[in-house]
Amino acid sequence: MTQFNVLLIKEFLECWRSFKLLWIPLVFVFLGVSDPLLNYYLEDILAAVGNMPEGFQMMFPELKPADLLLASTGQFQLIGLIVLVSAFIGSISRERANGTATLMYVRPVSATAMFMSKWIMASVVGIVSATLGYAGSMYYTSILYGSVAVSDFLAMLCTYFVWIIFVMAITVSMSAAFHTGVAAAIAIIILPIGLLIDQVIGSFWAWTPWKLANYGVEFVAGTVDTGDYRATLIITLVLIVMFMLFGIWSTKRNWQLTKV
């Protein structure tokens, strides 16, 4: 346990001093506030820019708070996800390749402590970023469009946390299993591209981890199917445990890949 703590502190210091704990949350805040602001002021912006033909009438749909949270979620799922994956995809493989892991691995350190410290710190960064991002989105949504129930908002947030933990389990375990390049390719295929595929042909099934974030937003909209939500949540949690075990196993298996 002591070693896990030591390693966790080391990971925290890395995220803090390399500014990962600053710039990744900032990206999420920017993504979060952009949708409510842009949608609300779009009419004014277009009017101010001008060049509209005489008598041109624009129809803007009436947006509900949940629509804006859904839009923000879309941003997090595309840009935010790529940022998170690329920030942590090298967390184990890069240390092995540049030799910094060597002086850790010669000490009596367990693969479990090594993997868990990295996964937990990556998840913390993701959770902090998502919280701030959604807080920013909610702040402007509530000012410009109206508020939502706090319990619904929290349910949505917690659902998204599970998704973030899932994303980080995949990212860090791929980093444990492969070289950075291969790991990045696989994580990008599973996560952002998986999301795209799920959006295109996902209407044929209801239970996949990729749908989890949208189910979270449906809490706010009040349209969630609790059965589907629960099944998706359970599937995601099971997959998290599986990726975690795979990650620990891979960390152990690739112990000797570290550069001496």
Add this chain to the structure above:
Amino acid sequence: MSLLNVEHLTKSFTGKTVVDDVSFTIEPYSATALIGPNGAGKTTTMSMITGLLKQTSGTVKLTGERDIRASIGFLPQYPQFFPWLTALEYVEMAAKLSGVTTKNVRERSIKTLEYVGLGNALHKKTSTFSGGMKQRLGIAQAIVHEPKLLLLDEPVSALDPIGRLEVMNLLKELQQQTTILYSTHILHDAEKMTDQVLFLKEGQLVEQGSLTAIQQKYADPKYCVQFASEQAAMVFASKMKVQRDGLAVYLPVDRSMQEILQLLAQEQAEIIKVERITASLDEIFMKVAGKLDTI
């Protein structure tokens, strides 16, 4: 009772045997030099002893320890540190990971850093360190938990002559408190601190013993007489029925120096010098490494 027992250690990578059936023992508080040309398998051998690399066959046993990693300190040839940690943070982390209790860990880390000469760089980020400072930090992280066995891979090869001398002196001091196994391809460094020499060549242990014994074995002593002219050298060589190399004539050591001088006194030719020579360390290295058949 010996501290480290290495038996029939072998490592093969897809058909190529890098370390081939290497066996040796190391006594407590001794210094052992692992010598060999580049690619002889020194680093691979070390990696297997540390447990970083799994051997194909053979055993490594540290007396009284189940997890060898708890009782060793290791300095790789090119130690890499986390650039965003300070020297003190790094050594403290290393100590804690090796199981030093948290009570006095900071105090001990500071002492260790002062000992290796980094007392004024405690709070500097390791990314600002020079090559010599990195090597010192590498030694600090290897000794902070007071390991029974210290493994150093080419500890001085990358340093300039001053740094080399300083680090060798440091290691000599350390040898009072711990057992050291280090690899090098520079015999002059080995000469400064060694009880036992292990010669590796193409993965095989071709020679082992004390450096003095090896020096004696490969010394190949002879007399070298140097003449002023090649003509005179030729005459003398044919008279003595021995080999000649330019102006120099080599004589076996079955005569005493006095006899040689008496023989030479009868010669008319001008003599520049007469001396008894033995193979230099470099020549021994080459001979053991099999690059030279005769010297």
